[in-house]
Amino acid sequence: MEFIQADIVVVGGGGAGLRAAIAIAEADPGLSVALVSKVYPMRSHTVAAEGGAAGVVLDEDSLEAHFHDTVAGGDWLCDQDAVDFFVGQCTREMVQLEHWGCPWSRREDGRPNVRAFGGMAMERTWFAADLTGFHMLHTLFQRSLKHPSIRRFDEHFVCDLLVDQGQASGVLTVEIATGEFRAIEARAVIVATGGAGRVFRQNTNGGIVTGDGMALAYRHGVPLRDMEFVQYHPTCMPGTGLLFTEGCRGEGGTLVNRDGYRYLQDYGLGPPDPWPRKKAMELGPRDRISQAFWHEERKGRTIPTPHGDAVHLDLRQLGRAKLRERLPQICELARDFLGIDPAEAPIPVRPAVHYTMGGIPTDVNGAAPLPGLYAAGECASSGIHGANRLGSNSLAELCVFGRAAGEQAARYVREAAGRNGAALRWQAQDARERVLRILARGGAGGERLAVLRDEMAQSMEHGCGIYRLGHEVEDTCRKLAELKARLDNVALADASAAWNTEWLCAIELGFQLDVAQAMAHSALARRESRGAHQRLDPGCEARDDASFLKHTLAFHAFGGAPRIGWSDVVITRSPPGVRAYGGAARELAHA
Amino acid sequence: MPDGRSITLDILRYDGARDAKPRVQAYTIPFTDDMSVLQGVQYVKDNLDGSLAFRWSCRMAICGSCGMMVAGIPRLACRTFLRDFAPGPLAIAPLEHFPIERDLVVDIGGFMDKLGQVKPWIEPRVARALEEGAYRQSPRELERFESFSHCINCLLCYAACPQYGHDPKFLGPAATALLQRYNLDSRDGASQERMEAAHSEEGVWSCTAVGYCSEVCPKAVDPANAVNRTKTESAIDWFARFVRGGE
Numbered sequence: 001m002e003f004i005q006a007d008i009v010v011v012g013g014g015g016a017g018l019r020a021a022i023a024i025a026e027a028d029p030g031l032s033v034a035l036v037s038k039v040y041p042m043r044s045h046t047v048a049a050e051g052g053a054a055g056v057v058l059d060e061d062s063l064e065a066h067f068h069d070t071v072a073g074g075d076w077l078c079d080q081d082a083v084d085f086f087v088g089q090c091t092r093e094m095v096q097l098e099h100w101g102c103p104w105s106r107r108e109d110g111r112p113n114v115r116a117f118g119g120m121a122m123e124r125t126w127f128a129a130d131l132t133g134f135h136m137l138h139t140l141f142q143r144s145l146k147h148p149s150i151r152r153f154d155e156h157f158v159c160d161l162l163v164d165q166g167q168a169s170g171v172l173t174v175e176i177a178t179g180e181f182r183a184i185e186a187r188a189v190i191v192a193t194g195g196a197g198r199v200f201r202q203n204t205n206g207g208i209v210t211g212d213g214m215a216l217a218y219r220h221g222v223p224l225r226d227m228e229f230v231q232y233h234p235t236c237m238p239g240t241g242l243l244f245t246e247g248c249r250g251e252g253g254t255l256v257n258r259d260g261y262r263y264l265q266d267y268g269l270g271p272p273d274p275w276p277r278k279k280a281m282e283l284g285p286r287d288r289i290s291q292a293f294w295h296e297e298r299k300g301r302t303i304p305t306p307h308g309d310a311v312h313l314d315l316r317q318l319g320r321a322k323l324r325e326r327l328p329q330i331c332e333l334a335r336d337f338l339g340i341d342p343a344e345a346p347i348p349v350r351p352a353v354h355y356t357m358g359g360i361p362t363d364v365n366g367a368a369p370l371p372g373l374y375a376a377g378e379c380a381s382s383g384i385h386g387a388n389r390l391g392s393n394s395l396a397e398l399c400v401f402g403r404a405a406g407e408q409a410a411r412y413v414r415e416a417a418g419r420n421g422a423a424l425r426w427q428a429q430d431a432r433e434r435v436l437r438i439l440a441r442g443g444a445g446g447e448r449l450a451v452l453r454d455e456m457a458q459s460m461e462h463g464c465g466i467y468r469l470g471h472e473v474e475d476t477c478r479k480l481a482e483l484k485a486r487l488d489n490v491a492l493a494d495a496s497a498a499w500n501t502e503w504l505c506a507i508e509l510g511f512q513l514d515v516a517q518a519m520a521h522s523a524l525a526r527r528e529s530r531g532a533h534q535r536l537d538p539g540c541e542a543r544d545d546a547s548f549l550k551h552t553l554a555f556h557a558f559g560g561a562p563r564i565g566w567s568d569v570v571i572t573r574s575p576p577g578v579r580a581y582g583g584a585a586r587e588l589a590h591a
Numbered sequence: 592m593p594d595g596r597s598i599t600l601d602i603l604r605y606d607g608a609r610d611a612k613p614r615v616q617a618y619t620i621p622f623t624d625d626m627s628v629l630q631g632v633q634y635v636k637d638n639l640d641g642s643l644a645f646r647w648s649c650r651m652a653i654c655g656s657c658g659m660m661v662a663g664i665p666r667l668a669c670r671t672f673l674r675d676f677a678p679g680p681l682a683i684a685p686l687e688h689f690p691i692e693r694d695l696v697v698d699i700g701g702f703m704d705k706l707g708q709v710k711p712w713i714e715p716r717v718a719r720a721l722e723e724g725a726y727r728q729s730p731r732e733l734e735r736f737e738s739f740s741h742c743i744n745c746l747l748c749y750a751a752c753p754q755y756g757h758d759p760k761f762l763g764p765a766a767t768a769l770l771q772r773y774n775l776d777s778r779d780g781a782s783q784e785r786m787e788a789a790h791s792e793e794g795v796w797s798c799t800a801v802g803y804c805s806e807v808c809p810k811a812v813d814p815a816n817a818v819n820r821t822k823t824e825s826a827i828d829w830f831a832r833f834v835r836g837g838e
Contacts, residue, residue: 039646040703042744043654098725101713101776103733103740110727134653135740142711142769154703177692206648239625242651306625333651336670337625450637493641496606499693502641 001181001432003425006034006151007413009171009186011158011213013041015133015398016377016405017192018140020366023406025147031410034184036153036173038208038504041141045194045206046398049133050245050329052125053395055091057114061122063087070393071574073119073285074357074386075531075543077226077551079570082383085364086393086400093399094126102139103128105326115326116250117392119285119581121278125392130245130329133395156182157504160431161189161216161373162424168220168372169419172431176504179497183428187416188372188409191217191360192402195378197230199516200353200464201457202308204236204243213379215511217360218518222370223553223565225381226358227515228523229532231389232290232466233354237337239307241352244330246391249282251326253315255289256346257301263311267292269582280582287388287532288581290351294466303348310348319343351466355394357385357532358522361551361567366405372416374405381551383570387531438492439503445489449502452483452490453509459483460516464523470537473524477561480517487513518554518562525564526552545576597621599679600631602643605691613691616640617680622673629657629668632683632695645695652809655743658750659695660684665750665807686750688759701759702746702766708788709762709770716780732777739772739817741810748804748814760793764804764814767795771817774824786821786828795821 008024010017013035021035037044056066066087071078094112098104104112105127117125128135144150155176162170162183170185196211197203218224235244235255249255257263262281265272269284269292277283293311296302302309315323315330320343323331327342334340334347360368360375362382368375376382377398384397456479463476487510494502528544529535553565580588597619605613618635626634629647636643646656650669657668662682673681689697719726748764749755755763762770770789774782789795798818805815 039648039654039656040699040744043646043648043656045649045654047654047743048649048651092721095721095725099713099715099719099721099778101773101778103737104725106728106730106733108730110729110732112725131653131741134743138740142706145707146710146712177696177698206650206654208648240650306623329653336652449641496608496642496693498606498608499644499696500642501644502636 001183001428004034004182004184006184006186007031008188008190008409009034009036009184010190010192011036011171012044012192012194012377013037013141013152014044014192014194014377015046015136015140015395016402017190018144019399019402020190020192020376020406020409021150022140022144022147023403024410025149027407027410029147029149031149031413033150034153034186035150036156036158036171036184038155038157038176040154041152042138044137045209046133046137048204048206048243049395050130050243051117051247051250052115052127052132052392053094053136054120054124054392055094055126055396056087056124057091058122058124061124065121066124068574069120070384070390071386072577072579073390074388075579076549076574076576077386077530077569079383080572080574081570082364084572086384086397089400090396093396093403097136097139097399100139100143102135105129115247116278116283117390118246118249118283118289119279119390120392125250127247129325130247130327136395153182153184158212158216159435159507161220162427163220163370164419164423166371167419168370169424172428177498179500181432183425185419185421185424187413187419188374190366190374190376190405190409191379192375192377193379195356196512196515197353197356199456199460199512199519200230201461202236202239202241203353204233204241210508210512211515212508212511213375214359215514217368217370217373217375218514218556220370221556222360222368222373223555224358224515224518225361225551225553226522227356227518227554228464228526228552229357229387230353230464230519231286231355231357231532232351234286234289234293234351235313235349236352238305238310238348238350240337242333242337243354244313244333244347244349246286248313248315248327248330251322252318253282253313255282256312256314257296258303259301263296263301264289264292267295268584271583279585284581285388285390290466291534293351305348308350310350312346313349314346315342316344316346355389357381357387357389362401364404365408366401367408372412374409376401376405387533435507438506439495439500441492445491447486447489447491449490449505449509452486455479456483456513456516460519464519467534467536468523470524470535470540473520476520477517477524480513480520481561484513514556521562521564522552522554549576596677598631598673598677598681600635601680601682602632602635602695603684604694606693622677624674626673627669628659628661628671628673628683631673632668644693653743655745658686658745658747660687660750665747667745667747667809670809686746688750688752688756689746699746702744702749705762705766706769709766710781710785711769711773713773713776713779714781714784715778726778728777736772736775738812739768739775742768742812743810745809747807747809751803751807753801754797754799758793758797761797762788762794764818767821768812768814768817771820786825789821789825790828795825798822
């Protein structure tokens with residue numbers, strides 16, 4: 001095993017990890033940064049984000065409005081100090097990306113353009129056609145190449161976190177191409193590994209989105225916060241779950257049922273006219289729109305497809321020229337995967353799992369409860385999303401909190417003491433032996449990896465879907481415990497050292513089962529309905545601020561179910577109120 | 592089998608630790624009309640042979656991971672459909688012109704180095720503080736470089752490029768497209784420095800103008816156009832030396 005020293009190790013080469021690495025290099029080019037990613041950075045899942053990134057720019061808009069949209073959108077489970085910090089930094093970060101070359105779509109006068117997005121009162125979503133995540137990721141990656149202090153470890157899989165005397169102190173990696181182990185020792189670790197949507201069946205996520213960083217921190221005693229809040233994006237391709245951006249609706253697309261009826265008006269988001277209008281109908285928040293689909297399906301007003309029922313996303317009214325300018329990738333996806341020209345025919349869509357609101361708890365500097373550990377991006381619970389994230393807040397979050405975590409980690413390592421190298425090496429050897437045991441088991445046991453993975457995904461959909469029932473969540477909790485036991489009996493067909501993705505998938509499935517357990521047990525403990533967590537059992541159907549205006553904390557317990565604890569929500573100036581959209585919001589304002 | 596149809600995939604296998612040379616292994620799998628080649632190889636891995644190695648992630652033709660030779664042509668596996676090749680046999684092989692790491696996985700380290708050589712970042716023509724806000728760039732100015740910015744680094748163009756096959760040091764289509772992406776950006780002022788990479792022996796001049804790179808590009812980046820532009824600019828640079836009175 002090779003041992004490598006760095007000042008800071010960043011795990012994950014997506015938007016948040018790259019932004020953190022650049023922030024460290026800019027803060028102090030003398031600090032060595034090890035940027036570790038299980039894929040080449042430009043493959044990271046930031047690449048698939050389409051619609052845009054939030055940042056207040058219009059004269060008639062305000063940080064206050066962005067704050068209130070975000071807090072109400074999150075059903076008041078947001079930490080308001082974090083939201084304040086966040087909205088205050090978004091625009092700076094969008095301008096920073098612009099200076100680094102991000103090809104933002106432009107207005108005629110040459111300023112970056114902004115579009116409307118769900119739950120946002122104003123146009124404040126910066127976009128690069130419908131390739132925003134792609135362009136942000138490539139801009140950040142290419143920019144990172146300018147900094148010699150960033151040493152990349154591409155296609156290195158992180159097996160474990162190294163912790164010395166209660167301080168995060170590095171990671172154990174395996175080089176995928178060779179199977180060789182490398183331990184990277186550092187005085188700070190920034191986790192930026194993205195979400196965990198692949199624990200569900202129909203999802204918008206890439207195959208790499210397996211919750212690795214969340215599970216690594218969790219196993220070392222860091223609680224995972226608000227994990228029951230999983231976002232279903234309402235407009236995805238039936239079967240594969242591929243995403244049709246909310247930007248489709250931001251640009252004027254409508255959602256209609258089998259009868260051509262704009263059904264969202266039946267679910268507290270109407271009236272449908274005048275159109276277009278912010279924070280109403282198709283520009284409502286994602287949780288409400290996905291929930292409306294669930295009801296339409298049960299009323300039998302949806303459209304059957306070979307991969308489950310759908311509604312229609314109708315973009316015909318935009319016209320071919322606007323579709324080509326604003327939504328080229330959507331046109332390409334509809335054409336290539338469905339044989340549909342959106343200028344001529346509506347696109348069948350249904351909700352699919354998209355985003356994990358919860359994760360590793362952090363303060364506004366990205367610091368996690370374990371000293372020396374930082375987290376940023378989807379793997380973190382920075383407190384800004386609460387019970388439901390608004391579209392375009394996550395791409396902005398990558399930059400705001402990626403930078404904050406990078407700068408804070410750079411400050412931290414100036415003061416932090418050196419680590420006990422001998423203890424870390426022993427720990428790395430131990431972790432290495434643990435993951436090699438999975439490989440050594442070979443063909444014994446008889447369980448098949450793909451079967452376990454499918455059973456997990458089915459069970460999560462059953463118990464932790466758009467609406468939840470206590471006894472179904474309990475089914476899922478039991479199933480996950482069973483799958484964890486069966487994981488020990490997985491038979492691997494591959495015994496090679498080079499590119500043994502079967503072995504790595506087995507390690508990932510272990511991460512996924514831990515994260516899934518945190519989700520299911522948190523969902524069971526939260527006996528109320530809030531944002532993306534909706535329960536149908538008696539007594540749990542409404543929001544219950546008296547008992548549950550709290551963050552959920554899931555603590556890992558070896559060999560057993562997670563222990564659930566709670567922590568306070570930071571409320572600074574927006575007391576929990578009624579979450580209303582469309583005409584209901586107007587009535588409330590006038591009441 | 593969902594609707595009773597099946598297809599045979601002839602997949603190239605190679606593991607340097609045990610195989611003296613690559614071999615072809617055949618797998619017959621059930622398929623439906625909407626199944627991609629990627630879903631086909633995933634079916635093989637999940638159900639028939641867990642040892643098959645290939646890269647993939649997004650499934651939607653944007654991460655650039657799953658480039659392979661499918662029926663002899665470089666394509667993204669996620670956006671190529673089995674129905675077009677049934678009942679097979681369909682030949683699936685790693686991207687040509689790259690060393691094989693294992694099975695369908697190739698070594699792209701050489702491209703990653705080239706990417707760095709073209710300085711793919713803005714060196715501002717006019718410095719601007721963040722407090723001054725965004726640069727102005729008209730939609731027309733954006734349009735000048737926009738298509739070159741669509742490169743997903745899938746490397747199908749390198750697998751299509753005979754010159755790259757002949758000389759792996761050749762800068763090649765995607766890296767040249769990125770060079771132009773920054774050179775044509777109204778905010779940038781470093782085209783001269785970037786042209787150093789293009790002038791050299793392994794720069795754009797060894798391109799033999801086959802144009803196959805643009806044909807296989809899944810994102811209409813048109814790297815052949817980038818290479819041609821760069822050749823023209825490189826020639827102008829060369830003549831400009833004499834106009835300036837030599838060096």
